[in-house]
Amino acid sequence: MSSDDVKDGVGSGVGGDDRMVGAEPVPGSAKSDPILVADGVRRSFGGLTAVDVEHLEVQRGTITALIGPNGAGKSTLFNLLTGFDRVDRGRWTFDGTAINGRSGHRVARAGMVRTFQLTKALTRMTVLDNMLLGAQGQFGERMAGAFLRSVWKGQERENTRRAMELLERFKLVDKRDDMAGSLSGGQRKLLEMARSLMTDPSMIMLDEPMAGVNPALVQSLLGHITSLRDEGKTVLFVEHDMDVIMGISDWIVVLAQGRVIAEGRPSDIRSNQEVIDAYLGAQEETAVAGGSDDD
Amino acid sequence: MDILSILAESTRSAIGPIAAIYALAAIGLNFHFGYTGLLNFGQVGFMLVGAYGVGVSVAVLGLPLLVGFGVGLLCALVMALLLGIPTLRLRADYLAITTIAAAEVLRLVYRAGFAEPLTGGVYGLQNLASDFRSINPFDGGERYGFGALSYSGNNLWVLVVTWTLVLLMVGVSWLLMHSPWGRVIKGIREDEDAVRSLGKNVFAYKMQALVLGGMAGALSGCMLAVYQAAIQPDQFKPQVTFFLWVILLLGGAGRVFGPVLGAMVFWFLMNFTEGLLQGLGSIGLLPFLETTDYGAIQLAFVGLLLVLLIVFRPQGLIGDRKEMLINVK
Numbered sequence: 001m002s003s004d005d006v007k008d009g010v011g012s013g014v015g016g017d018d019r020m021v022g023a024e025p026v027p028g029s030a031k032s033d034p035i036l037v038a039d040g041v042r043r044s045f046g047g048l049t050a051v052d053v054e055h056l057e058v059q060r061g062t063i064t065a066l067i068g069p070n071g072a073g074k075s076t077l078f079n080l081l082t083g084f085d086r087v088d089r090g091r092w093t094f095d096g097t098a099i100n101g102r103s104g105h106r107v108a109r110a111g112m113v114r115t116f117q118l119t120k121a122l123t124r125m126t127v128l129d130n131m132l133l134g135a136q137g138q139f140g141e142r143m144a145g146a147f148l149r150s151v152w153k154g155q156e157r158e159n160t161r162r163a164m165e166l167l168e169r170f171k172l173v174d175k176r177d178d179m180a181g182s183l184s185g186g187q188r189k190l191l192e193m194a195r196s197l198m199t200d201p202s203m204i205m206l207d208e209p210m211a212g213v214n215p216a217l218v219q220s221l222l223g224h225i226t227s228l229r230d231e232g233k234t235v236l237f238v239e240h241d242m243d244v245i246m247g248i249s250d251w252i253v254v255l256a257q258g259r260v261i262a263e264g265r266p267s268d269i270r271s272n273q274e275v276i277d278a279y280l281g282a283q284e285e286t287a288v289a290g291g292s293d294d295d
Numbered sequence: 296m297d298i299l300s301i302l303a304e305s306t307r308s309a310i311g312p313i314a315a316i317y318a319l320a321a322i323g324l325n326f327h328f329g330y331t332g333l334l335n336f337g338q339v340g341f342m343l344v345g346a347y348g349v350g351v352s353v354a355v356l357g358l359p360l361l362v363g364f365g366v367g368l369l370c371a372l373v374m375a376l377l378l379g380i381p382t383l384r385l386r387a388d389y390l391a392i393t394t395i396a397a398a399e400v401l402r403l404v405y406r407a408g409f410a411e412p413l414t415g416g417v418y419g420l421q422n423l424a425s426d427f428r429s430i431n432p433f434d435g436g437e438r439y440g441f442g443a444l445s446y447s448g449n450n451l452w453v454l455v456v457t458w459t460l461v462l463l464m465v466g467v468s469w470l471l472m473h474s475p476w477g478r479v480i481k482g483i484r485e486d487e488d489a490v491r492s493l494g495k496n497v498f499a500y501k502m503q504a505l506v507l508g509g510m511a512g513a514l515s516g517c518m519l520a521v522y523q524a525a526i527q528p529d530q531f532k533p534q535v536t537f538f539l540w541v542i543l544l545l546g547g548a549g550r551v552f553g554p555v556l557g558a559m560v561f562w563f564l565m566n567f568t569e570g571l572l573q574g575l576g577s578i579g580l581l582p583f584l585e586t587t588d589y590g591a592i593q594l595a596f597v598g599l600l601l602v603l604l605i606v607f608r609p610q611g612l613i614g615d616r617k618e619m620l621i622n623v624k
Binding site for chain 2: 105113114115121125133138143145146199
């Protein structure tokens, strides 16, 4: 990945404010064209309320970041929205269809695909097989259909072609016949992202895509994320690294103790006192100290 | 002691009906554990319902043998559904606990007094093979083969049919595992959440694998009933399941031919150690052992071989070591 791509990506992120036209930087604000709308989503573990989101909308075709201190409920909210955890109450619609209560695989089929914080490469399968698993509506994936090789062969060829295109784009094409377990951590992140694209989603949920990835590859991953947005896909991601978030997000949602405490463009969030108190507080001291050194 | 005759006898059992019957059940276990990663510690329970499907249909109800096979397979289907519906949504260990308990409960129920009118209780059921023998193309009383490597006509018929079924199941496994269906199944073994996130109904796939493997186990039980012409409940003890696990790991889990090779090698070794112990005993080289101890020594010896195998060849005889090590990393 060249640095040009990264600059492009970051540039369009900054210039992407008009994607959020009309959106007020307040918690639960309405968006002009929301793809995901959640209402009253609540999940508690015993006495602890992990997630209690009154209202949340995610604008179509944007990169929205979900941030918050440890234990804020980011991953829990992710799991709830994608059907990997059961909600206490609440409803949410994706592309106009209510999908609350659907199991994970049905959410994915609706077009909302997710990745995982701890990368889930299928280690004892080849990179290409990993990719092919993402393709939807495969006749050969039915038990009876599996025996009719001549029926699914054409579909398999077409899926392989698409997988090779994506592998090319993610610079993994040379690894196609290697076991996924032999890839480095960063390459596994790329593979997971490429594999999720095989499902042809309209919205991609990335759970800490940069965690444990070396700095060189972070730039490459950022480039891929912005290019997804530029293709018209919606990206919602959880991340810790503030530089990353400020650089590429069109919109930022801040969670603390399970609630949305702030929403807005990167510039709004930077100056939001509540966010600084809740989340940046601890980091701010070091950041300020470091910043003054630079000056 | 005649080492050649011991070797011949061991070879005879390695390609005999029992090895084929165990291979069938191990193919089922391979579907469960080798491909899908399901921990089934009750494969003998599927063999039991298969065997009694034949037994009850033929000996008690007087139905044709083929109906008995159908009943056996149907029982396995019901059993797989009953085991799978509550446990397959949970972590892997729940299925393991449930299957080991269910297999043992089934054995106790089938041998119980109240079940005697149907199952024959502890005495089991007899005269199950007359249908099968009536279509035997070989002469039942004749011996076929050469030297020590010979089988009676009846056993040869069972042998041919069972190995044919084994080949058929090997073909089914090969076709399934080299298809997109098999890819999903292997994906579930690696990480079911990842597969779920790609829009696959993991529960349904696991259930299909459980049913398929269970039916292979039941088929093995049916053939056991036919081979012995009689069944009784106490031959379906948990140790059968563990023999099947040894066979699977010995041959190579997740390999199409793994369970077949494993069954042949396992029964070769079992008979070889038995023959060797008896041979050594007969020429007075084992003065410290009673003849009745041989069985225990034989199992210990096979156990030792298995330990050595796990240490030096954890992937089994035909497994892929590279693949094995990736998982460790």
